Amino acid sequence: MSVELRAVGVSLSGRRILHGISAQLSEPRVGIVGRNGSGKTTLARVVAGLIEPNDGEARIGGLDMARDRRAALAAVGIIFQNPDHQIIFPTVLEEVAFGLTQQGHPPREADAGAQAILQRFGKAHWAGAATHSLSQGQKQLLCLMSVLAMRPGVIVMDEPFSGLDIPTRMQLMRYLDGIDAQVVMVTHDPAQLRGFDRILWLEQGQLVADGPPADVLPHFEARMLEWGGMDDLAHLSG
Numbered sequence: 001m002s003v004e005l006r007a008v009g010v011s012l013s014g015r016r017i018l019h020g021i022s023a024q025l026s027e028p029r030v031g032i033v034g035r036n037g038s039g040k041t042t043l044a045r046v047v048a049g050l051i052e053p054n055d056g057e058a059r060i061g062g063l064d065m066a067r068d069r070r071a072a073l074a075a076v077g078i079i080f081q082n083p084d085h086q087i088i089f090p091t092v093l094e095e096v097a098f099g100l101t102q103q104g105h106p107p108r109e110a111d112a113g114a115q116a117i118l119q120r121f122g123k124a125h126w127a128g129a130a131t132h133s134l135s136q137g138q139k140q141l142l143c144l145m146s147v148l149a150m151r152p153g154v155i156v157m158d159e160p161f162s163g164l165d166i167p168t169r170m171q172l173m174r175y176l177d178g179i180d181a182q183v184v185m186v187t188h189d190p191a192q193l194r195g196f197d198r199i200l201w202l203e204q205g206q207l208v209a210d211g212p213p214a215d216v217l218p219h220f221e222a223r224m225l226e227w228g229g230m231d232d233l234a235h236l237s238g
């Protein structure tokens, strides 16, 4: 699977948010870093097909995700920062089965698929559990299992570990290690990108660096520390 961004430009509410982003992403683990407001979430939503670019195009496996929603449902899974915005069903099994039903699987098949993924993660006993009773980390794992049940080629994650304590984060990162799908992950924490293959660094909606972590992250961290030492918060509006 490969994500292809060709001169992607996005305007929201009349404001230019992304400018001419081009990248062909075929590496298994791709990180997107940048300051608050640099356009990371917008780019992640473009990759997932949730935003159609005003200019250029975004494709996965040659298909335009924003125009072909059926293909998008099969090709790309999405995990957001807050699992509470994603979970809609009262029980774990219903939540996991929902995506499979949406993909067109009949109910019994969807239930079997949901059971299988719970089993794979050693969580078969969660099937009847109330989703609202889960901890934040458990909810995020539920989202991950729900997405994996749909067997996407690409998983887009937007700050998936913020708000989780260190052991929970480490555990979820270990789960990620074992996943075959390509992962495109937005974060501003370089520590979460250990083992990644490629990093895109966005500033003010433009790609300012693109390469292996060893090349990009030291510059990114140095720049963040440099900016952190300055009083520039007053300039962030606009």
Ligand SMILES: Nc1ncnc2c1ncn2[C@@H]1O[C@H](COP(=O)(O)OP(=O)(O)OP(=O)(O)O)[C@@H](O)[C@H]1O
Pocket: 012, 013, 015, 017, 034, 035, 036, 037, 038, 039, 040, 041, 042, 043, 188
């Ligand atoms: N629907 C919208 N309408 C207008 N402007 C928007 C909209 N959504 C985002 N923006 C603006 O686009 C810019 C980029 O936002 P985006 O959420 O993509 O950045 P980000 O890098 O993910 O930020 P953060 O790290 O704070 O989540 C910000 O200035 C934001 O205010």
